Amino acid sequence: MTIRLDEGAGEQMHALVERLYPLCRSITGDGVRATLDIVGEYIPLRVHEVPTGTQVLDWTVPQEWNIRDAYVADSAGNRVIDFAASSLHVLGYSVPVSRTMPLAELRDHLHTLPDQPALVPYRTSYYKPAWGFCLAQETLDALPDGEYEVCVDSTLADGHLTYAEHVVPGQVPDEVIVSCHVCHPSLANDNLAGIAVATFLARALAETTPYYTYRFIFAPGTVGAITWLARNKERVDQIKHGLVLACAGDSGQLTYKQSRRGDAEIDRVLQHVLKASERPHRVTEFTPYGYDERQYCSPGFNLGVGSLSRTPYAEYPEYHTSGDNPDFVFPAAMADTLAVCREAFAVLDRNRRYLNLSPYGEPQLGRRGLYDALGGRSDTKEAQLAMLWVLNLSDGEHSLLDVAERSGLPFDTVAAAADALRGAGLIKA
Amino acid sequence: MTIRLDEGAGEQMHALVERLYPLCRSITGDGVRATLDIVGEYIPLRVHEVPTGTQVLDWTVPQEWNIRDAYVADSAGNRVIDFAASSLHVLGYSVPVSRTMPLAELRDHLHTLPDQPALVPYRTSYYKPAWGFCLAQETLDALPDGEYEVCVDSTLADGHLTYAEHVVPGQVPDEVIVSCHVCHPSLANDNLAGIAVATFLARALAETTPYYTYRFIFAPGTVGAITWLARNKERVDQIKHGLVLACAGDSGQLTYKQSRRGDAEIDRVLQHVLKASERPHRVTEFTPYGYDERQYCSPGFNLGVGSLSRTPYAEYPEYHTSGDNPDFVFPAAMADTLAVCREAFAVLDRNRRYLNLSPYGEPQLGRRGLYDALGGRSDTKEAQLAMLWVLNLSDGEHSLLDVAERSGLPFDTVAAAADALRGAGLIKA
Amino acid sequence: MTIRLDEGAGEQMHALVERLYPLCRSITGDGVRATLDIVGEYIPLRVHEVPTGTQVLDWTVPQEWNIRDAYVADSAGNRVIDFAASSLHVLGYSVPVSRTMPLAELRDHLHTLPDQPALVPYRTSYYKPAWGFCLAQETLDALPDGEYEVCVDSTLADGHLTYAEHVVPGQVPDEVIVSCHVCHPSLANDNLAGIAVATFLARALAETTPYYTYRFIFAPGTVGAITWLARNKERVDQIKHGLVLACAGDSGQLTYKQSRRGDAEIDRVLQHVLKASERPHRVTEFTPYGYDERQYCSPGFNLGVGSLSRTPYAEYPEYHTSGDNPDFVFPAAMADTLAVCREAFAVLDRNRRYLNLSPYGEPQLGRRGLYDALGGRSDTKEAQLAMLWVLNLSDGEHSLLDVAERSGLPFDTVAAAADALRGAGLIKA
Numbered sequence A, B, C: 001m002t003i004r005l006d007e008g009a010g011e012q013m014h015a016l017v018e019r020l021y022p023l024c025r026s027i028t029g030d031g032v033r034a035t036l037d038i039v040g041e042y043i044p045l046r047v048h049e050v051p052t053g054t055q056v057l058d059w060t061v062p063q064e065w066n067i068r069d070a071y072v073a074d075s076a077g078n079r080v081i082d083f084a085a086s087s088l089h090v091l092g093y094s095v096p097v098s099r100t101m102p103l104a105e106l107r108d109h110l111h112t113l114p115d116q117p118a119l120v121p122y123r124t125s126y127y128k129p130a131w132g133f134c135l136a137q138e139t140l141d142a143l144p145d146g147e148y149e150v151c152v153d154s155t156l157a158d159g160h161l162t163y164a165e166h167v168v169p170g171q172v173p174d175e176v177i178v179s180c181h182v183c184h185p186s187l188a189n190d191n192l193a194g195i196a197v198a199t200f201l202a203r204a205l206a207e208t209t210p211y212y213t214y215r216f217i218f219a220p221g222t223v224g225a226i227t228w229l230a231r232n233k234e235r236v237d238q239i240k241h242g243l244v245l246a247c248a249g250d251s252g253q254l255t256y257k258q259s260r261r262g263d264a265e266i267d268r269v270l271q272h273v274l275k276a277s278e279r280p281h282r283v284t285e286f287t288p289y290g291y292d293e294r295q296y297c298s299p300g301f302n303l304g305v306g307s308l309s310r311t312p313y314a315e316y317p318e319y320h321t322s323g324d325n326p327d328f329v330f331p332a333a334m335a336d337t338l339a340v341c342r343e344a345f346a347v348l349d350r351n352r353r354y355l356n357l358s359p360y361g362e363p364q365l366g367r368r369g370l371y372d373a374l375g376g377r378s379d380t381k382e383a384q385l386a387m388l389w390v391l392n393l394s395d396g397e398h399s400l401l402d403v404a405e406r407s408g409l410p411f412d413t414v415a416a417a418a419d420a421l422r423g424a425g426l427i428k429a
Helices: A007-020 A030-039 A103-109 A137-142 A188-206 A223-231 A233-238 A265-276 A331-350 A382-393 A400-407 A411-423 B007-020 B030-039 B103-109 B137-142 B188-206 B223-231 B265-276 B331-350 B382-393 B400-407 B411-423 C007-020 C030-039 C103-109 C137-142 C188-206 C223-231 C233-238 C265-276 C331-350 C382-393 C400-407 C411-423
Strands: A046-051 A064-073 A079-082 A097-102 A147-157 A160-168 A175-181 A213-219 A239-245 A254-257 A281-284 A305-309 A353-356 A395-399 B046-051 B064-073 B079-082 B097-102 B147-157 B160-168 B175-181 B213-219 B239-245 B254-257 B281-284 B305-309 B353-356 B395-399 C046-051 C064-073 C079-082 C097-102 C147-157 C160-168 C175-181 C213-219 C239-245 C254-257 C281-284 C305-309 C353-356 C395-399
Touching: A007 A030, A007 A188, A007 A331, A030 A160, A030 A188, A030 A213, A046 A223, A097 A103, A103 A147, A160 A188, A160 A223, A175 A188, A175 A223, A175 A331, A188 A213, A188 A239, A188 A331, A213 A223, A223 A233, A233 A239, A239 A265, A239 A331, A254 A265, A254 A331, A265 A281, A265 A305, A265 A331, A265 A400, A305 A331, A331 A411, A353 A382, A353 A411, A382 A395, A382 A400, A382 A411, A395 A400, A400 A411, B007 B030, B007 B188, B007 B331, B030 B160, B030 B188, B030 B213, B046 B223, B097 B103, B103 B147, B160 B188, B160 B223, B175 B188, B175 B223, B175 B331, B188 B213, B188 B239, B188 B331, B213 B223, B239 B265, B239 B331, B254 B265, B254 B331, B265 B281, B265 B305, B265 B331, B265 B400, B305 B331, B331 B411, B353 B382, B353 B411, B382 B395, B382 B400, B382 B411, B395 B400, B400 B411, C007 C030, C007 C188, C007 C331, C030 C160, C030 C188, C030 C213, C046 C223, C097 C103, C103 C147, C160 C188, C160 C223, C175 C188, C175 C223, C175 C331, C188 C213, C188 C239, C188 C331, C213 C223, C223 C233, C233 C239, C239 C265, C239 C331, C254 C265, C254 C331, C265 C281, C265 C305, C265 C331, C265 C400, C305 C331, C331 C411, C353 C382, C353 C411, C382 C395, C382 C400, C382 C411, C395 C400, C400 C411
Parallel strands: A175 A213, A175 A239, A239 A305, A254 A281, B175 B213, B175 B239, B239 B305, B254 B281, C175 C213, C175 C239, C239 C305, C254 C281
Antiparallel strands: A046 A160, A064 A079, A064 A147, A097 A147, A160 A213, A254 A305, A353 A395, B046 B160, B064 B079, B064 B147, B097 B147, B160 B213, B254 B305, B353 B395, C046 C160, C064 C079, C064 C147, C097 C147, C160 C213, C254 C305, C353 C395
């Protein structure tokens, strides 16, 4: 693991993960609201409540689920499975139940991971009414036959789906979206680390005056992103780039998953920054599964939205189990993810196509104080090279990132050269 | 050699090769008619007779050549070269001759292969009047000097060029052509094996109701294909794909030669099937020599017609010699060639571009019974992945083959997913 | 070093380099004129004189610089640095000076190469008034403290910028330009070797009747090329291809630097010829520094102009030092550069797109005496293959170079096939 910058932010992000961890989030309900309340302590949020039954694209906002308690108790009254110990223990969207039944009957409602016997799985049943418990195989194996009291004290009723936005205003209304899902219960990497990185990224951007307007979306997975898209169809043309953040805190190397387009500017920027920074990393092609890039990159929208993770979706054994807890994510890893986001947005924000206003032959840089006056020396300077490259490629077709990649010069050097040339009136955006 | 499927068909195809082998085929004449009569026992054929002198594109249908006997006999009357032993012994299109001459004079009319002294070469002189004999160098070396009686009892006169077609009707008038040459005399791999595979492929297709209309063309090489094209210029726009079958029975690995376009659908399908089946194989670029792909891929037509062989044109030592006899071709090899054709046409026939009718976000598959209801499990199922891929790429630009290649999923799985989605009204062709 | 052809020309080119070497060239002045006078003994030149102050694109023609003498003498009157010994000793465009000063003060005007202590550097100050001397670090180290007499007897005054052209008329007005810079003083590889190769290339072309009109430009670097472009803006549309010749005589392998377009015809031709000739060589992408390709390939012009060198710009230690003298360039190397230019222009000059006038099926070559009459032989002849390839690819999209590259046949064979087919009326340009 290569870690850069922002070590202090890393500790703060880990503390945020730990605060959010115990809450029982789902695609609706008070767990999401409590999560957004805490995030709202770090950055101002605009919270949206969308009523049950609202048609959102091909979907309908479901009933709201809230849960107060859930347990399985043995005949002595001991809670052998207890929601209070971990929100994972209850099947997400479990309908209420209060019964006594023999273990043999109860087994149909119990979910374990036989291959990972010490871990509790994460399971949900959003769209098919059901109740159930998740537990370690080891725990199940230790349960004696007999009668058990089963209680799920939940409510599944009309209510709202909740999501939130935070906007960092830019110089232009064109937007970059950063999206992360807030629907997973006690799972740290997936996606409390993503939420934490997004939160601190928003704080960092707010300290600058970015070119683009940056919109952060905290929404439940799938139906939440679909709801946001349904309510922002008018805005979609304004969204120029985007990034989904997920699994942002484990100790694995960074993975950038391309947008559906594959060659969107966000794709090129992330790949450039990861490569230029010499971090070990991986770039993968778009697939229509994973996180909410699925929705942003559905063919009707086809947005330039990629996804940044450390170890991706479903590729680590702790994925969707109780093993994905705060010990599984690291301050330094989150700091590194944050640093890459900041570096990438610094490039994206300055990446522009310019037009050389003096395209016939080279303009005389020396006259304008832009060129070393003493000729004939065999050492050419990087800054001067960058100016020549920007002038040569500023034909309206090539961006500064194109210039950086073709010249092999650092993007910062190229952007500085463009600034100097624009200052001298030699190029225009 | 990797052999699959249809072993029974392999034996039957080999039997067909053996029946056809003794006939003296040429670009015209009764040898072609006899060949088509036998093929007609397997599949119904429509036979066309085109008169000598007919203008066909840049060519003219030549005179018809028929031969009854041909030999060289020594002074004792023994036939030292005898057409009755092999149709290869006579130079194709030999004009009649009946003379006695010394060996020294006869030598100018004898063709051998000095580097392959045991083999008889195959030679023709279609467009320059000549007569001659082909024999093994060993035979020639053993001939004593002296006078020899030379007889070619042939006729070269106005008549017809003969070719045949077999059509397997499809759901649409768009056509796939399968073409093989029927002009080579006693040569097994080139092209009796191709004729046999084409014949059994036609039988296999007739058992289905294919999407495309499949047209099988049995015609003499070059001038036959040119004649067919000249008489079917109106139909050419209807020909969407095609395959030339040649050298289909030797023990070498399969070779697919791309169409002139290089990226025609037939090219992609054959390459996909060969690769997906994990057969050892080779793909070569188009060249303007070989078999009748030369004509179908001439720049004016530029059809999407590739060519499937085992060891290709001119690349085996037995090529165009008496070594290319029924022992040189194998039932299992022909069965394997047939199997690949069937697999390829099964893909081609189902390969369609669909349009996602719910392209904004993912449609809710669960509501339609298309998705596993219990979420959160880390094992995603191939069929569900295939549905997500089809939905994501069904933008009118991508075919199911594109989906299969990009997703890495089997074409069959992708096609089944498309069927399910079409059944649910989520996509349309 | 692989050397071909024209060994005699090599010696003559080296003799030309030796004659030109002592002259003190700069971007203006009598050194350029004397150089062009000598070149004019080999090929007729049209010399242009452009007055100081003339606006040329973004530049202005500078004052003309002439120098008669320059030296630093010690208190005993011994010249310790003497322009008469080498034109490199004076900073190019030095303003006049005539003073006595202590070594300490003189040092600010002395240029050395501490890392190459035996070599004299080449330095200029075209656009910032200055005077100075260049000398070996060893020489400087040996100078005792004390007073020195400093003299630069130069004139910097309104006058002219001088350049010359030589035109080899072609069959069409479309032009190929060959450009080399004539502004460097006593430096052999950079660019007297380039001047010599260009001169002998012009002589060789004049012995033929080329298709294109070839225009040779001998002009000072940067401002000279800019001046030429400014005065020939109308002609630019006529320039179809071009080559900058520089560093054409050292012992390194050939290097072709692509035009800005990267896939211009000149790029493909040079790469083809270098590869087909099996010379060791290198191909590099365009960069906006080097020689006057910078101006020809500025985005407003974006001409198909590449650059041919042996060891390129700034990549050899002797670059821009007294080490780049006539011993550093070799007759055989210049002959080799010349040979490649001739081979490349022989391809370029014949590279045309043809249209097959009989594109439906193959035309019957035999009828036209273009094809071997006896069929069935497995050895196909290169010339016949070339005809089939030209016919197949002559769809107006493919050039003969495309045919050569796709077929793997030598360009000469392909061009001869095209000639035969054109003669038979089967293709047209």
